[in-house]
Amino acid sequence: MIDVSGLRKVYRDRGREVVAIDGVDLHVREGEIFGVLGQSGAGKSTLLRCVNLLERPTAGTVSVAGQELTRLGESDLRRARQRIGMIHQHFALLSSRTVAGNVAFPLEVMGVEKAERARRVAELLELVGLADKAGTHPAQLSGGQKQRVGIARALAGNPSVLLSDEATSALDPGTTQSILALLKRLNRELGLTILLITHEMNVIKSICDSAAIMRDGLIEESGAIPELIAKPGSRLTAELFPLPAPEPGTVTITFTGQADEPVVSQMVRKFDVDVNILGGVLEEVAGVSAGRLRLRLTGAERAAALTYLSERGLLVEEAPAAERAGASGISVTSQVEEIA
Numbered sequence: 001m002i003d004v005s006g007l008r009k010v011y012r013d014r015g016r017e018v019v020a021i022d023g024v025d026l027h028v029r030e031g032e033i034f035g036v037l038g039q040s041g042a043g044k045s046t047l048l049r050c051v052n053l054l055e056r057p058t059a060g061t062v063s064v065a066g067q068e069l070t071r072l073g074e075s076d077l078r079r080a081r082q083r084i085g086m087i088h089q090h091f092a093l094l095s096s097r098t099v100a101g102n103v104a105f106p107l108e109v110m111g112v113e114k115a116e117r118a119r120r121v122a123e124l125l126e127l128v129g130l131a132d133k134a135g136t137h138p139a140q141l142s143g144g145q146k147q148r149v150g151i152a153r154a155l156a157g158n159p160s161v162l163l164s165d166e167a168t169s170a171l172d173p174g175t176t177q178s179i180l181a182l183l184k185r186l187n188r189e190l191g192l193t194i195l196l197i198t199h200e201m202n203v204i205k206s207i208c209d210s211a212a213i214m215r216d217g218l219i220e221e222s223g224a225i226p227e228l229i230a231k232p233g234s235r236l237t238a239e240l241f242p243l244p245a246p247e248p249g250t251v252t253i254t255f256t257g258q259a260d261e262p263v264v265s266q267m268v269r270k271f272d273v274d275v276n277i278l279g280g281v282l283e284e285v286a287g288v289s290a291g292r293l294r295l296r297l298t299g300a301e302r303a304a305a306l307t308y309l310s311e312r313g314l315l316v317e318e319a320p321a322a323e324r325a326g327a328s329g330i331s332v333t334s335q336v337e338e339i340a
């Protein structure tokens with residue numbers, strides 16, 4: 001649905017080049033919610049603005065719904081943008097217009113005639129739960145209500161794609177969850193593809209099907225969330241399920257979807273091993289239960305038991321035993337001796 005290939009964006013700032021996007025490929029499938037997670041300055045906003053070409057990329061191509069936007073001239077691009085809605089962190093509403101007037105605005109620009117406009121505005125306000133606020137001005141609304149207006153306005157042109165620029169960052173946690181639930185409902189009911197950028201893991205965890213982690217203008221990892229969780233060394237997994245650094249000889253198992261199966265107790269019954277659970281985190285992610293457990297596993301059949309866990313689809317990662325930890329162990333000892 002959205003295909004970004006070899007995207008680069010270089011800004012000139014007081015004679016200096018700032019590389020905001022340094023060669024990014026992104027594939028967002030039709031009907032999914034795709035979240036790009038990253039710290040401030042990672043390049044997320046630039047990436048989003050390049051997707052609807054509010055920013056012209058320095059290099060690379062952007063296609064949305066089969067149309068290569070980077071090839072279009074300004075007037076074709078304006079038409080194509082009507083099929084791409086956008087919502088903003090600070091809502092970007094017109095304070096002089098009522099709620100209905102804000103939602104009607106893009107329809108006026110599109111030349112939709114008055115009666116049809118009124119019908120469509122009423123339908124959109126109903127959709128976002130603001131039918132009773134049509135005559136209210138933005139200043140009289142809460143942050144969550146303002147974002148609902150922003151969403152209704154973004155949907156006016158019946159877009160197939162919605163871009164969300166930190167849409168919940170200015171909202172309190174309860175309101176954030178209600179806006180995320182609305183986005184999920186619109187995604188399901190309208191088949192809307194959503195590309196969102198955020199610095200909040202909670203947003204990724206709550207509604208995204210796929211995610212990318214962005215840092216310094218690059219995508220570090222990207223894909224369907226269950227696949228990312230199952231990938232050894234995934235940064236997304238480490239941030240979703242934070243556990244302390246593993247002690248030597250411990251085992252970390254990561255699971256997605258197998259949370260209902262008594263895999264660990266079956267392993268203990270099948271093999272001559274003892275299990276000590278040192279820590280764990282369990283979360284509902286992308287609609288499935290997923291998590292990580294830190295175990296100390298001892299006994300004659302330890303290796304076979306770990307193979308059994310891998311065969312059951314769990315990701316098994318072993319921290320090296322103390323005697324195999326090598327140079328770091330030795331240097332710690334010598335430091336201690338030196339201090340003594």
Ligand SMILES: Nc1ncnc2c1ncn2[C@@H]1O[C@H](COP(=O)(O)OP(=O)(O)OP(=O)(O)O)[C@@H](O)[C@H]1O
Pocket residue numbers: 011012013018019020038039040041042043044045046047199
């Ligand atoms: N118009 C501009 N001119 C010069 N540099 C820019 C411009 N816009 C962004 N940048 C720079 O590009 C880099 C990426 O910025 P961008 O706003 O895309 O990051 P971000 O991940 O969205 O961060 P934030 O969440 O703080 O907005 C930063 O170093 C930023 O200073």
